Amino acid sequence: MVRAAVSNKDDPDTPCLTFRSLTLGILFCTGLAFVNQFFYFRANPIALGGYVIQLLSFPLGYLMARILPRTRFRTFGWEWSLNPGPFSIKEHALVSIFAGPSASAAYAIDVPVIIRLYYKIELGFATSVLFILTSQVIALSLAGFSRKLLVYPAAMIWPANLVSVTVFRTFHEIQDFGGRISRTRAFWLCFASSFVWYLLPGWIFPALSMLPLLCYIAPRSVIANQLGDGFRGLGILAVSLDWSTWSSAYTGSPIACPFPMACNMFAGFVIFMWIITPIGYYANSFKAGNLPIYSMGLFLPNGSSYDISQVMVNKRLDHIQYRQYGPVRITFQFAARYGLTFTSLATLLVYVALYYGKDIVQRVRQARIMDEDIHLKLMRKYKEVPHWWYIVTFVITFVLAIITCHVYHLMPWYWVVVGTILPFIFTIPIGIIQALSNQQPGLNIITEFIIGYARPGDPIANVTFKVYGYITMTQALSLVGDQKLGHYMKIPPRHLFIAQLVGTIICGFVQLGVAFWLIDTVKGMCTPEGAPFTCITTNTFYSASVIWGLVGPAYLFGTGQIYHPMIYLFLVGLLLPIPIWHMSRKYPNSLWTYINVPVIFNSVGSMPPAPTHDFVWFFLGSLLFNCIIHKYWNGWWQRYAFALSAGMDSGLAISGIFIFAALRSVEISWWGNMYVGSVPHCPLSSRGFQP
Numbered sequence: 001m002v003r004a005a006v007s008n009k010d011d012p013d014t015p016c017l018t019f020r021s022l023t024l025g026i027l028f029c030t031g032l033a034f035v036n037q038f039f040y041f042r043a044n045p046i047a048l049g050g051y052v053i054q055l056l057s058f059p060l061g062y063l064m065a066r067i068l069p070r071t072r073f074r075t076f077g078w079e080w081s082l083n084p085g086p087f088s089i090k091e092h093a094l095v096s097i098f099a100g101p102s103a104s105a106a107y108a109i110d111v112p113v114i115i116r117l118y119y120k121i122e123l124g125f126a127t128s129v130l131f132i133l134t135s136q137v138i139a140l141s142l143a144g145f146s147r148k149l150l151v152y153p154a155a156m157i158w159p160a161n162l163v164s165v166t167v168f169r170t171f172h173e174i175q176d177f178g179g180r181i182s183r184t185r186a187f188w189l190c191f192a193s194s195f196v197w198y199l200l201p202g203w204i205f206p207a208l209s210m211l212p213l214l215c216y217i218a219p220r221s222v223i224a225n226q227l228g229d230g231f232r233g234l235g236i237l238a239v240s241l242d243w244s245t246w247s248s249a250y251t252g253s254p255i256a257c258p259f260p261m262a263c264n265m266f267a268g269f270v271i272f273m274w275i276i277t278p279i280g281y282y283a284n285s286f287k288a289g290n291l292p293i294y295s296m297g298l299f300l301p302n303g304s305s306y307d308i309s310q311v312m313v314n315k316r317l318d319h320i321q322y323r324q325y326g327p328v329r330i331t332f333q334f335a336a337r338y339g340l341t342f343t344s345l346a347t348l349l350v351y352v353a354l355y356y357g358k359d360i361v362q363r364v365r366q367a368r369i370m371d372e373d374i375h376l377k378l379m380r381k382y383k384e385v386p387h388w389w390y391i392v393t394f395v396i397t398f399v400l401a402i403i404t405c406h407v408y409h410l411m412p413w414y415w416v417v418v419g420t421i422l423p424f425i426f427t428i429p430i431g432i433i434q435a436l437s438n439q440q441p442g443l444n445i446i447t448e449f450i451i452g453y454a455r456p457g458d459p460i461a462n463v464t465f466k467v468y469g470y471i472t473m474t475q476a477l478s479l480v481g482d483q484k485l486g487h488y489m490k491i492p493p494r495h496l497f498i499a500q501l502v503g504t505i506i507c508g509f510v511q512l513g514v515a516f517w518l519i520d521t522v523k524g525m526c527t528p529e530g531a532p533f534t535c536i537t538t539n540t541f542y543s544a545s546v547i548w549g550l551v552g553p554a555y556l557f558g559t560g561q562i563y564h565p566m567i568y569l570f571l572v573g574l575l576l577p578i579p580i581w582h583m584s585r586k587y588p589n590s591l592w593t594y595i596n597v598p599v600i601f602n603s604v605g606s607m608p609p610a611p612t613h614d615f616v617w618f619f620l621g622s623l624l625f626n627c628i629i630h631k632y633w634n635g636w637w638q639r640y641a642f643a644l645s646a647g648m649d650s651g652l653a654i655s656g657i658f659i660f661a662a663l664r665s666v667e668i669s670w671w672g673n674m675y676v677g678s679v680p681h682c683p684l685s686s687r688g689f690q691p
Helices: 019-040 050-067 089-098 107-117 125-150 160-172 183-204 213-217 222-228 259-282 319-325 332-365 374-379 387-407 413-437 444-454 459-488 493-521 536-551 564-575 577-586 597-602 613-632 634-663
Strands: 072-075 078-081
Touching: 019 050, 019 089, 019 493, 050 089, 050 160, 050 634, 089 160, 089 459, 089 493, 107 125, 107 459, 107 493, 107 536, 125 387, 125 413, 125 459, 125 493, 160 183, 160 459, 160 634, 183 634, 213 222, 259 332, 259 597, 259 613, 332 413, 332 444, 332 564, 332 577, 332 597, 374 459, 387 413, 413 444, 413 459, 413 597, 444 459, 444 536, 459 493, 459 536, 564 577, 613 634
Parallel strands: none
Antiparallel strands: 072 078
16 A cells, blocks of 8 residues: 555655745645634534645645745755745645644643533633643654654554545656556546535535435334434435545445445444444443434433533532432443543553564664654755754643643642653554554543542543543554655655644634534534534533533442443453464464454444444445455556546535535525435434433
């Protein structure tokens, strides 16, 4: 896969960190941070990722190369020019990396949002900025410390980056692949087709995103509705003709994921969502039969929604009122997913120790001596980023994090220390899994579990600890992925450091500003009254803060509590990889070698709120492109597969912007678009199966 996408040549004289790349980087970082944070809170969020940056920055860079003067300047001994020549592939890649932090909404933004909206505590903009930036910049330091193990080794391929590399080479290199059409033309054909087609599921016929056949066959059957709904049910026989379902924010592109990893993901999905969930739910396990089959909501035992204001006094849990009002209940699937998260984490540690332990120890002991592939050899021409740059960055932001949390009573300072230690432990093993499979097992449940037991009844401390213990790691791995992209594109490491640091800071300010602006201007923000700003992901974040912070794990997972059996799945995770590892060593040419236990268990980590049918069509897409076409039409696959993926994703993203900007005020009322989520098509899916 790497050989098909990445060039094994480099010209060190190619312009990289220039006036053009800095200008475009700041422009796109600011613009995408605004747009993605704006869409993040909507009922149907759209994430404009790296493909949009790559697509739009090229014509602007080309235009700047045509019109800017070539006058040279000297500043502090550094000679530079507004226009050093043609817009280069390295400038193009650096713009994308610069804007990388804005390619998705910052998960940490949910903390000040739920503090203001749900817990009714005023948290000022300055305090929130310090909170967001310290967690994000600590992540940059952690990414720098991890590069020798997660960026430089050839085995760490980071598959999603291969599509981006293909886009850059498509724009900048004239290549003869022996096909009837060039890869550039193939990209634009796919882009145009995707743009036009998305007008149907995105505006005219939204039902194309999910056609639930079981609901149409038996519309009055609660069970058929629950099994067939792809949004509020299990997604069985839910057909989708929408590329955003095939290549969703929860799965990534099916073409960018190796087929064996897609098989592992789908196996985990089938086992958990189509076998375990219906068996447990219809057996009324955890007394969840009167709750929905698939929901992130909080309920009373009778199935009605849970009102936390009935059990809170002075922003903390009142135990007497909690006992009087009633215990929190969650769906069987939601509870079991928490259990599988325990399994996933334990499995990850054992799996990495068995499969990669020796290699990690060897690289740690001999960090400067490693087998160099062609890309690492080419990168040796450039000055490395000194470790002290990352150390100083870490120390400054770590001290600011302690001050912020202590002064503004977010949580005690010593829990900042504990929370920062966790990502240092787990970034390497989790990064290895992501570098191989595009999947990232999460620490969110573990961080919530730790602080939930340590400080029960304190939801603010819970979500704050979660940011430093979990979200910092996810941001670090995102930055590591961009460092691998820079490695593939032969970006000088010091240029990469500057771009990531400045981009992270700009992104934090802009995204937080958008969140505060929406809170202050949208009436009923994050409620049905504020539609379309109903904040699905933020509501999930809030539910977790109630479960693990306000109520606390002792009331839900403690000894004698209803969900206590889920804790023992941690032991299952410790043992399960061992026999599979043994069989893969005993039979090295068998299917045992393709089984990746952490990926299997992590495949449902985003459920809820992820639509269940996304995973079905992601797998079918990978089966089509990375198995059938790759096997029988390999030449076509090498020429066009990544160009097709990039074109489809880019066309969809631009079409989404066009629909929002130009067509949202044009109403079309008919059967195909008269629904929110999936209600008219599966009207009974949100009910319990028991009366």
